[in-house]
Amino acid sequence: xxxxTLQWDTAMLVSAIIFTITFVGIFTESVHELHRTxxxxxxxxxxxxxxxxxxxxNPELAIEAIDWNVVFLLGAMMTIVAIMxxxxxxxxxxxxxxxxxxxxxxxxxxxxGIAVAVISCLLDNVTTVIIxxxxxxxxxxxxxxxxxPFLLSASLxxxxxxxxxxxxxxxxxxxxSAAKIDFNTYLSHMLGIVVAAFAxxxxxxxxxxxxxxxxxxxxxQFAKGxxxxxxxxxxxxxxxxxxxxxxxxxxxxxxxxxxxxxxIGLTMMVMVTYSxxxxxxxxxxxxxxxxxxxxxxxxxxxxxxxxxxxxxxGFFRPFVEKxxxxxxxxxxxxxxxxxxxxxxxxxxxAMIPVIMGMESQGINVTxxxxxxxxGAGFGGNGSHLGSTANIFIVTLTERMAKQENKPSLAIxxxxxxxxxxxxMFGTLAAASVIMWLFFDFYEAPxxx
Numbered sequence: 001x002x003x004x005t006l007q008w009d010t011a012m013l014v015s016a017i018i019f020t021i022t023f024v025g026i027f028t029e030s031v032h033e034l035h036r037t038x039x040x041x042x043x044x045x046x047x048x049x050x051x052x053x054x055x056x057x058n059p060e061l062a063i064e065a066i067d068w069n070v071v072f073l074l075g076a077m078m079t080i081v082a083i084m085x086x087x088x089x090x091x092x093x094x095x096x097x098x099x100x101x102x103x104x105x106x107x108x109x110x111x112x113g114i115a116v117a118v119i120s121c122l123l124d125n126v127t128t129v130i131i132x133x134x135x136x137x138x139x140x141x142x143x144x145x146x147x148x149p150f151l152l153s154a155s156l157x158x159x160x161x162x163x164x165x166x167x168x169x170x171x172x173x174x175x176x177s178a179a180k181i182d183f184n185t186y187l188s189h190m191l192g193i194v195v196a197a198f199a200x201x202x203x204x205x206x207x208x209x210x211x212x213x214x215x216x217x218x219x220x221q222f223a224k225g226x227x228x229x230x231x232x233x234x235x236x237x238x239x240x241x242x243x244x245x246x247x248x249x250x251x252x253x254x255x256x257x258x259x260x261x262x263x264i265g266l267t268m269m270v271m272v273t274y275s276x277x278x279x280x281x282x283x284x285x286x287x288x289x290x291x292x293x294x295x296x297x298x299x300x301x302x303x304x305x306x307x308x309x310x311x312x313x314g315f316f317r318p319f320v321e322k323x324x325x326x327x328x329x330x331x332x333x334x335x336x337x338x339x340x341x342x343x344x345x346x347x348x349x350a351m352i353p354v355i356m357g358m359e360s361q362g363i364n365v366t367x368x369x370x371x372x373x374x375g376a377g378f379g380g381n382g383s384h385l386g387s388t389a390n391i392f393i394v395t396l397t398e399r400m401a402k403q404e405n406k407p408s409l410a411i412x413x414x415x416x417x418x419x420x421x422x423x424m425f426g427t428l429a430a431a432s433v434i435m436w437l438f439f440d441f442y443e444a445p446x447x448x
Contacts, residue, residue: 014306019308035288050302065300066294070177070259075285077127080237085131094139098139109209117158117194119131120169148397175372189442244264317363332428339375344376
């Protein structure tokens with residue numbers, strides 16, 4: 001009996017050491033310049049080897065620990081976007097928004113924000129800013145206005161929009177898959193919070209950038225806009241997306257995982273563009289990101305098998321049992337603040353099994369899922385490094401500043417701290433109020 005207890009304790013210790021070292025390596029990649037995917041792969045390999053040596057993990061369990069729903073869903077959506085971008089459809093949308101705004105810059109920001117947020121609900125926030133970031137920069141350049149308010153707000157709204165659906169953000173995909181939350185349930189719980197956060201951000205940005213919203217004359221080039229280069233593929237893609245939305249809404253009734261819907265949509269996309277070499281689209285998949293997810297799942301699986309996360313969950317259980325509402329609020333804000341400075345993906349990956357462990361002990365963890373989703377999502381707006389979407393936008397502005405030899409065009413960490421961070425706190429406050437007003441709704445058990 002003593003030997004079994006010692007073996008169990010040793011397994012927890014070993015898995016905790018590997019877990020801690022790996023996550024520290026991921027969070028400090030800018031210091032040691034070793035890409036986070038490489039760090040995660042090393043951690044996954046160490047977890048499997050150590051697990052087999054100490055008897056708590058093996059390659060078979062590692063394969064079972066991988067959430068293929070998230071991996072296939074991400075891969076399929078990446079390929080779908082790669083098909084749509086060359087059509088020019090997104091560029092046409094951006095120019096249409098510029099024409100409708102007619103030089104009213106605050107209206108332009110609102111319309112771009114709505115477009116970015118809505119598209120982020122389906123195509124994920126990172127992809128959306130990759131599409132719209134350069135377009136917004138071109139529009140601002142043509143209007144001779146400072147692009148910073150529009151690019152920064154686009155990043156903020158893309159992150160908020162991604163929180164609304166189970167396919168809009170990698171952390172949402174992970175939570176939805178782990179907790180078995182269907183598309184409709186996720187949307188119904190997140191939409192109100194996202195709308196409240198969106199409205200709060202709009203008001204705050206109007207104040208924070210009040211000197212940048214003077215009306216300007218619309219350039220002649222916006223009169224006719226830009227045409228869609230491949231109308232057939234664009235409109236066929238929109239049709240496929242509409243079908244996918246219907247399938248996402250009904251995937252639970254059909255007993256399909258979201259990745260099945262995404263792969264069906266991808267298959268339809270490939271067929272309507274049958275004349276183009278498929279390798280061209282598949283080359284756009286971010287394999288390093290997918291490998292990062294696979295490695296994370298393997299690491300977390302090892303820690304879970306060692307029962308270390310169940311041990312950690314024991315510390316949180318008394319607080320959750322004592323006051324569920326304030327535990328949710330605390331989790332939301334802690335998740336947001338941590339996600340503002342470290343990547344929210346590994347943080348979410350670490351919290352999921354802790355919450356699942358409490359659920360296995362008979363605790364109602366349903367509101368904790370929503371709190372984690374909101375905190376990890378909105379927290380990405382807390383700093384310029386809080387989300388991949390932010391990093392892309394910051395990099396884009398730095399490139400613009402260098403090309404035009406105007407340092408003022410770059411979004412610096414200090415600028416984000418003054419403009420973006422207050423928005424994060426404002427949206428968290430709005431989300432907290434919504435959860436307080438409708439806590440009975442968020443506390444209700446998930447439909448089976």
